[in-house]
Amino acid sequence: MTGRASASAIGFDRRSAITLALASFAGTIAFGWPLLRVPAEGIGHGADAPLIFVILLPVLVVVVLAEIAAGGIDSKALAMLGVLSAIGAALRPLGAGTAGIETTFFLLILAGRVFGPGFGFVLGSTTLFASALITGGVGPWLPFQMLAASWVGLGAGLLPPMRGRSEILMLVVYTAIAAMAFGLLMNLWFWPFVLGEGTAISYLPGASIGENVQRLLLYSLATSMGWDVMRAATNIVLVVLVGPAVLAVLRRTARRAAFGPAMTSAGMGSALIRPR
Numbered sequence: 001m002t003g004r005a006s007a008s009a010i011g012f013d014r015r016s017a018i019t020l021a022l023a024s025f026a027g028t029i030a031f032g033w034p035l036l037r038v039p040a041e042g043i044g045h046g047a048d049a050p051l052i053f054v055i056l057l058p059v060l061v062v063v064v065l066a067e068i069a070a071g072g073i074d075s076k077a078l079a080m081l082g083v084l085s086a087i088g089a090a091l092r093p094l095g096a097g098t099a100g101i102e103t104t105f106f107l108l109i110l111a112g113r114v115f116g117p118g119f120g121f122v123l124g125s126t127t128l129f130a131s132a133l134i135t136g137g138v139g140p141w142l143p144f145q146m147l148a149a150s151w152v153g154l155g156a157g158l159l160p161p162m163r164g165r166s167e168i169l170m171l172v173v174y175t176a177i178a179a180m181a182f183g184l185l186m187n188l189w190f191w192p193f194v195l196g197e198g199t200a201i202s203y204l205p206g207a208s209i210g211e212n213v214q215r216l217l218l219y220s221l222a223t224s225m226g227w228d229v230m231r232a233a234t235n236i237v238l239v240v241l242v243g244p245a246v247l248a249v250l251r252r253t254a255r256r257a258a259f260g261p262a263m264t265s266a267g268m269g270s271a272l273i274r275p276r
Helices: 013-035 049-069 077-095 105-115 117-135 142-159 165-190 209-223 223-255
Strands: none
Touching: 013 049, 013 117, 013 142, 013 165, 013 209, 049 077, 077 105, 077 117, 105 117, 105 142, 105 165, 105 223, 117 142, 165 209, 165 223, 209 223
């Protein structure tokens, strides 16, 4: 199926790839800086999270507006983005806070798979932002949640072309990895400041990256592994049970909406669009 024509809801050309790569690099620094320097005692991300928020949202707006100007996104794609963001935001309160059950990521992964990496990246942030407004979950953790969810959607859009049972199996594996990675990232942003010194799972200022990563993994195992496993299990079950039907509906919608110009795999040099 490598030659089958397909369209992406948000174009993902070289310009978009560079923009998203720069945003992801900044996000990696935002998450991982405790592993790279010694934080001041008692200072957490409460001060720098608003700065990340200010940086993240303009990047998303720039990506969307740039693609509108380039003809890479139209009103139909924006409408689809709004609908899926609203559905994802509505699904999240159904499970969030109950033993780690999470009902949002499967839709984000399936939508990113069908509509492309650019769409998946933007959808991850808009879904978590809308969910936070609905549930009152706005806080210093929100920009980190938004960026981590954006990476989940972006990765789903970059998965290789497959169909049928092989595709579902691939999505199951990706869902498991993404769910666990999301939990680990969300631990990283506050872990250095939540424990006192002197324990085997505390952040150790001045230690090597490897040693602190080991302590982070032990902390995650001791405090949140059950929640992360439940997040992964919930979304895996949803991908298996309703994934094929949802993929079919989204692909039918994409064909009827005819997002952007159709391209084949031979034309991926100007826009990274894979058959999905």
